[in-house]
Amino acid sequence: MISRKTLRAAAAVLTVGTLTLTACSSGGGGGSKSSDAKGGKLSDQAQVSVGTAADSQGPAKAVEGAKAGGTVKDIERDDFEHLDPAQVYTNTGSNFSQLITRGLTGYKQEGSKVTLVGDLATDAGKPSDGGKTWTFTLKDGVKWENGEAITSADVKHSIERTFAPFITQGASYVQQWLTDQDYRKAYEGPYGGKHLDNVIAQDPKTIVFKFDKPHADFNYAMAMTTYAVVSEKGDTKEEYDKKPLSSGPYKIVDRVTDKTLTLERNTNWDAKTDPIRNAYPDKWNFEFGFQAIPATDKLIAADKGEDQTTMSFYASTAGDRLQKVLGDASLKDRLVKGNSPYADYYWINNKRITNQKVREALIQAWPLQQIRQTEGGPDTGDYSRSLLNPTVAGFQETDVWGKIAKPEGDPDKAKALLKEAGAENQKIVYAYNNTPKQQQISVVIESALKKAGFDVVIKPIDTKTWYDEISKVDKEIDVFWGGWGADWPTGATVLPVLFDGRTIADGSQNYSNFNDPEINAEIDRIMALSDSAEQNKAWGALDKKILEKAPAIPGITNKFYILHGSKIGGAEYDPLGQIISPNKVFLKP
Amino acid sequence: MFRFLVRRMLGAGAILLIISAITFCLFYAVPADPARSFCGKICSPTDLETVRTNLGMNEALPLQYWHWFVALFVGRTYPAWGDCAAPCLGYSFTNHEPVLATILDRFPTTISLTLGAAVVFLVLGVGAGMLAAHKQGSLLDKSASAISLTFSSMQIYFIGTLAMYFLVRQTGLLPEPHDGSITQDPAAWFSGLLLPWIVLALIFTANYTRMTRSSMIEQLSEDHVRTARAKGMPGRTVFLRYAWRGSLGQIITILGIDLGSLLGGAIITETTFNLHGIGRLSIDAVVDNDLPMLMAVVVVAAGLIVLFNIIVDAAYALIDPRIRLA
Numbered sequence: 001m002i003s004r005k006t007l008r009a010a011a012a013v014l015t016v017g018t019l020t021l022t023a024c025s026s027g028g029g030g031g032s033k034s035s036d037a038k039g040g041k042l043s044d045q046a047q048v049s050v051g052t053a054a055d056s057q058g059p060a061k062a063v064e065g066a067k068a069g070g071t072v073k074d075i076e077r078d079d080f081e082h083l084d085p086a087q088v089y090t091n092t093g094s095n096f097s098q099l100i101t102r103g104l105t106g107y108k109q110e111g112s113k114v115t116l117v118g119d120l121a122t123d124a125g126k127p128s129d130g131g132k133t134w135t136f137t138l139k140d141g142v143k144w145e146n147g148e149a150i151t152s153a154d155v156k157h158s159i160e161r162t163f164a165p166f167i168t169q170g171a172s173y174v175q176q177w178l179t180d181q182d183y184r185k186a187y188e189g190p191y192g193g194k195h196l197d198n199v200i201a202q203d204p205k206t207i208v209f210k211f212d213k214p215h216a217d218f219n220y221a222m223a224m225t226t227y228a229v230v231s232e233k234g235d236t237k238e239e240y241d242k243k244p245l246s247s248g249p250y251k252i253v254d255r256v257t258d259k260t261l262t263l264e265r266n267t268n269w270d271a272k273t274d275p276i277r278n279a280y281p282d283k284w285n286f287e288f289g290f291q292a293i294p295a296t297d298k299l300i301a302a303d304k305g306e307d308q309t310t311m312s313f314y315a316s317t318a319g320d321r322l323q324k325v326l327g328d329a330s331l332k333d334r335l336v337k338g339n340s341p342y343a344d345y346y347w348i349n350n351k352r353i354t355n356q357k358v359r360e361a362l363i364q365a366w367p368l369q370q371i372r373q374t375e376g377g378p379d380t381g382d383y384s385r386s387l388l389n390p391t392v393a394g395f396q397e398t399d400v401w402g403k404i405a406k407p408e409g410d411p412d413k414a415k416a417l418l419k420e421a422g423a424e425n426q427k428i429v430y431a432y433n434n435t436p437k438q439q440q441i442s443v444v445i446e447s448a449l450k451k452a453g454f455d456v457v458i459k460p461i462d463t464k465t466w467y468d469e470i471s472k473v474d475k476e477i478d479v480f481w482g483g484w485g486a487d488w489p490t491g492a493t494v495l496p497v498l499f500d501g502r503t504i505a506d507g508s509q510n511y512s513n514f515n516d517p518e519i520n521a522e523i524d525r526i527m528a529l530s531d532s533a534e535q536n537k538a539w540g541a542l543d544k545k546i547l548e549k550a551p552a553i554p555g556i557t558n559k560f561y562i563l564h565g566s567k568i569g570g571a572e573y574d575p576l577g578q579i580i581s582p583n584k585v586f587l588k589p
Numbered sequence: 590m591f592r593f594l595v596r597r598m599l600g601a602g603a604i605l606l607i608i609s610a611i612t613f614c615l616f617y618a619v620p621a622d623p624a625r626s627f628c629g630k631i632c633s634p635t636d637l638e639t640v641r642t643n644l645g646m647n648e649a650l651p652l653q654y655w656h657w658f659v660a661l662f663v664g665r666t667y668p669a670w671g672d673c674a675a676p677c678l679g680y681s682f683t684n685h686e687p688v689l690a691t692i693l694d695r696f697p698t699t700i701s702l703t704l705g706a707a708v709v710f711l712v713l714g715v716g717a718g719m720l721a722a723h724k725q726g727s728l729l730d731k732s733a734s735a736i737s738l739t740f741s742s743m744q745i746y747f748i749g750t751l752a753m754y755f756l757v758r759q760t761g762l763l764p765e766p767h768d769g770s771i772t773q774d775p776a777a778w779f780s781g782l783l784l785p786w787i788v789l790a791l792i793f794t795a796n797y798t799r800m801t802r803s804s805m806i807e808q809l810s811e812d813h814v815r816t817a818r819a820k821g822m823p824g825r826t827v828f829l830r831y832a833w834r835g836s837l838g839q840i841i842t843i844l845g846i847d848l849g850s851l852l853g854g855a856i857i858t859e860t861t862f863n864l865h866g867i868g869r870l871s872i873d874a875v876v877d878n879d880l881p882m883l884m885a886v887v888v889v890a891a892g893l894i895v896l897f898n899i900i901v902d903a904a905y906a907l908i909d910p911r912i913r914l915a
Contacts, residue, residue: 079684089629166669168640172629184635238671241685256694257684258873259768259865289863294753298765301758464621464878487630497631507625507632 048107048114048393048489048576050219050532056118059271060278061110063570063584070587071283072568073310075295079258079288084241085228086162087169091485091577094225095313098277099263099284099582100248103228104136104155104207105219106276107576109583114489114575116220117275120150120229120247124219131214131530136222138205143268144231145246152201157190157232159199159209164189166238170226171487180212191237216532220488249279261286280570280586292318299334299563300325309587311564311571314579319376325561326379336580337561338573341391342485343494344384344555347470349478351513353428357421359550360401362428362479365414365452366553369407370444375437375556383407384554387498387543391575393490394536400547403554414452427455431470431477434460438481471507481555482511489576490532491539496523499546514551594903601895608891609884613654616880623682623878643669644682657884678888679881683873688885691870698768699866702858703851705782706789707844714794715840718801723828725806733802737795749788749861756784763787766862785862789855793847800843804836811835837908845901846894853890 080096082088088097098106106119116124121136128135142150161167162175163183172183178198179186187196198210209218221227234245243252249271250263263284271279290298295315301307317325325331346366348359368383375381383404385397399405418424430445432438442458449456459477461469470480487493497503500523501515522542529535547554560578564571570584625632627640641647645656645667656665660677667673670680678688721733740748756763766785769778805828808814814831818824856868867886874882 081683082685165639166643168627168636168643168669169629172631172633172636182633182635184633184639238669257686257691259694289865289869291860291863294863297754297758304761462621464619468620468622468625507634507637509631 047112047395048116048391050124051108051115051117053118053123055108055115056121056123056275058274060108060275060583063278063280063586065588066278066280066570066584066586067589068280068586069282071285071309072281072585072587073285073287073306074582075287075290075298075310075312076315077288077290077292077295079261079286082169082241083244083252084167085170085225085230085244086158086167087241088225088228089170091579092314095574095577095579095582097225097228098248099250099279100244100246100252100266101225101228102142102150102247102274103222103225105223107223107574108276109572109574109581112575116223119223119274119276120155125222127216127218127530129210131216131218132211134209134211134215134218136207138207139273141270141273142247143270144234145251145266145268146234147268148231148233149204150229150231150247151204152207153204154229154232155207156195156199156201157235158230159227160187160190160196161230161235161237162189162226163187164191164237171221171224173221173224173487173493174218174227177211177213177215177218178209214528214530216530216535217488217490217492220490224487249274249277250284258288260288277583278570278586279583284582290315292316293320296321296325296563299565300328300331303566308565308567311568311580311585312562313582315562317561317563322376322379322561325563331563334563334566334568335561336564336571336573337559338575338578339382339390340558340560340578341389341489341576342483342557342578343387343389344557345387345482345484346553346555347480347482347512348550348552349475349480349513350515350551351473352478355421355423356550357417358423358426361414361417361421361423361426361452362449362454363401363403363550363553364410364417365449365454366403367407367409367444367448368403368556369409370448371441372407372556374440374444375558379559381556381558384557386554387547387552388491388494388539389486389557391489392486392494392539393532394538394540396540396543398544398547400544401550409448409452411448411452414454418453424453425455426453427457427478429457429459429476429478431459431461431475431480433463433466433481435463470511471509473504473506473508473513479553480511484509485578490536491543492527492535495539495542495546496527499523499551512551514546514549516546516549519546519549593906594899597899597902601892601899604895605888605892609658609888610654612884612887613657614650616883617650617653619878621878623880626878627682643667645679657881678885681879681882683877683879683882688881691882692867692885692889695865695867695870697770698864699852699855699859699868701769701771701778701782702785702789702855702864702866703848705786706793706851707848709786709790710793710797711844713790714797715801717794717798719805719828719833721798721802722805722809722832730802733798737798739795740791741795741799743792745788745792745857746861748791749785749858752784752788753861766864768865782864785858785864788862789851789858796843797840800839801836804839805832808832808835834908838905841904841908842901845897845904849894849897852897853893 080093081090082093085097085101088094102119104119104121105116105124108115108117118124120138120142122139126135138150138152144150159174162170175183178196200208202208229247231245246266249266249269251266253264254262265282295312296318298307348362353359372381385399388395418426428449430442432442446456446458469475470482484494484498497509499510499514499519501520503510504513504515526535526538526542529538562580567588569586569588572581572584574581624637624640624644624646628636657679662675664675664677665673667680670685673680673687676689681688681691717733721730724730757765763784764780767781769781771778809832814827817827817831855866856872859866859869860872871886874886
């Protein structure tokens with residue numbers, strides 16, 4: 001779940017060479033592992049599976065040594081952009097929403113094992129009719145903060161209001177699937193008295209969704225915060241973004257936008273209904289405005305007073321402090337680390353570089369090792385193995401072009417490929433986001449490409465216009481960096497978005513202008529599959545097939561490091577959001 | 590005086606109008622499209638159009654400016670946020686709240702920071718400058734000059750960061766800077782601003798010391814001061830009545846400019862100490878491409894500088910009878 005803003009933030013973090021994520025936290029670990037000769041071991045990665053009704057039962061498994069009570073202080077750079085769940089589409093906003101919002105489904109994390117379970121629903125959903133119909137049953141005892149029961153009418157209303165014109169920043173998958181056309185033209189939301197016929201509140205506890213096409217991972221989509229429940233009676237439309245009604249373990253008691261936010265217990269939340277959240281603290285105090293270095297310094301020093309009970313969801317260790325933090329053994333117990341769930345690419349503009357041999361030459365010449373060194377060395381990340389991130393279900397480690405074995409690049413092979421293509425001294429315009437770190441990286445890339453026989457032109461682009469520029473179809477650039485995060489951990493929100501040639505348009509995310517009829521047809525075939533396991537396997541295979549056509553160069557999967565106060569326990573890394581989950585946090589005595 | 594003030598106020602209004610128009614054109618001419626940031630990750634042309642309508646950005650630039658200007662007097666209604674009462678400075682693209690409300694929320698922090706620091710640097714700076722002038726050539730004078738030269742060469746981001754590291758993080762001698770309300774919790778307000786006041790005072794005191802010293806030495810060498818001394822007027826009276834009063838004009842001039850700038854946005858100070866004032870707001874607005882907020886901050890900052898210029902001119906007239914206001 002990542003928005004353009006978050007991607008920009010991720011790009012900025014990449015820029016300062018700090019980031020990453022893994023499946024292991026202070027106490028976590030596990031997942032799939034692999035190794036390579038020169039790239040170092042691929043850090044532990046989480047994989048996601050769909051749970052059963054039993055997995056969906058609350059309460060959440062107790063954390064060893066955890067006790068309820070106390071106040072946690074959380075410091076962040078920015079306030080959470082939205083509180084209305086329908087408007088939430090960032091990893092930071094979604095993470096915070098865990099505290100006050102619940103949806104039909106959600107992710108239960110136990111170490112590196114992540115399971116899609118029923119949150120308000122008794123299970124992760126029942127598909128029928130070949131994936132065209134999905135049925136969810138609400139649990140007993142789920143209530144709003146005012147004590148009223150959460151009903152299927154609330155769920156129906158929550159989905160319908162995502163069509164309203166004032167909701168512009170959330171996800172739009174489900175709206176699109178329900179209408180199968182431009183959803184904004186198809187339906188204006190429930191406020192004028194019109195309702196969707198294919199979202200059926202069958203009885204107070206049963207909600208049914210009917211689609212014209214199969215959607216095998218609809219239950220994953222329903223785990224997005226955008227589709228969390230909003231009270232029909234308590235809906236205040238635009239105002240809901242300021243004061244939402246809580247369905248989660250906490251409620252908002254005070255907020256000064258961009259400065260402070262205070263949460264206290266929602267006494268109508270019943271732990272027995274919730275398999276995801278332990279919700280140990282009595283109170284959360286958020287303070288905003290902390291920049292990377294001051295936040296890191298505060299957390300490094302967090303072993304006395306109020307700082308002991310201070311943490312951050314996403315204030316990753318500033319690049320300038322990373323080696324100090326990694327080299328200080330006394331900080332080890334307070335350091336959470338993880339691998340980024342976001343995929344990292346260097347896009348090749350397939351509209352300008354039409355000869356595949358030239359694209360292959362670029363891939364062979366690409367100096368991944370030197371780039372990583374410029375970003376801060378092996379501690380900053382692993383070399384990407386494919387187009388899909390390892391956290392995506394169905395991920396298959398591929399390394400089609402042997403980059404893991406030779407991350408420093410192979411200029412001789414690149415030269416040979418250029419000769420074969422009849423494109424010796426090929427001109428390449430490399431564009432970069434004009435930040436100090438990217439300036440350094442551009443020098444490394446320029447040097448490597450020249451060595452491989454390319455005629456290189458380096459083009460800086462202003463940070464503010466970066467995404468506008470790279471999302472144009474007719475851009476006068478050949479290679480450029482880009483990141484992408486899956487909205488839920490299957491290939492459905494990665495490969496079709498980035499590589500379906502029919503989506504090419506200004507502003508589209510097919511940044512590389514890649515259009516291959518064979519791939520387009522395969523995307524259609526996979527999307528129509530009703531079995532999610534089969535679908536995930538097919539996405540993994542398609543990843544390799546696309547890579548073989550050389551539309552992009554997989555980059556570095558960055559690592560994420562974050563400190564917390566000495567009395568914070570249960571600070572677990574969320575491998576799907578690149579963030580510290582609040583669900584198991586507790587205060588040590 | 591009244592005519593003078595009216596004339597200056599009208600001039601100030603015209604200046605602000607020109608500044609706002611130029612700022613509007615400059616900021617909206619940036620090729621980055623804020624509507625794209627507002628649109629979802631996968632944004633269709635219809636979505637983009639909806640967002641542009643919600644933000645009031647689907648009209649020609651002159652029309653957008655006209656709506657912005659008119660809203661100052663009659664308010665405006667936004668599809669995504671509802672009514673914005675006059676004087677409406679728009680809605681923030683980032684926090685989705687009325688810009689005016691945010692500015693009013695941030696202003697007390699900036700006022701507290703500025704006025705508190707001003708008290709410290711005026712008392713210390715002017716006092717040290719007077720002493721140095723009085724003891725011209727002494728060790729005290731030389732020390733004051735050396736210290737003032739040293740601190741006036743330093744920057745807030747340097748001293749502030751060092752002070753934070755040693756006085757707050759390492760030793761805990763001073764409390765962590767934070768926003769506070771003087772009416773709700775005076776002690777917390779004072780402790781939260783203590784370090785920023787000290788750091789600001791270190792830098793500004795030096796300027797006032799040097800300026801007061803040189804100005805008073807200059808005044809002491811004036812003919813009328815020599816005459817007063819020759820007539821047997823006591824040295825203390827000469828020092829305070831003539832030299833000090835003669836220097837006051839310069840002090841007020843500099844103070845007016847400093848207060849206007851600090852109130853308009855102590856950007857680095859507020860960022861260094863994580864204070865949520867107007868300066869910090871302007872930086873956040875630039876980073877977030879929050880054009881309505883940026884417009885408002887620029888206009889407010891410019892307004893404050895213009896206002897303090899008027900105050901300085903008026904104060905001149907009160908202090909120095911030689912100045913005539915036409």
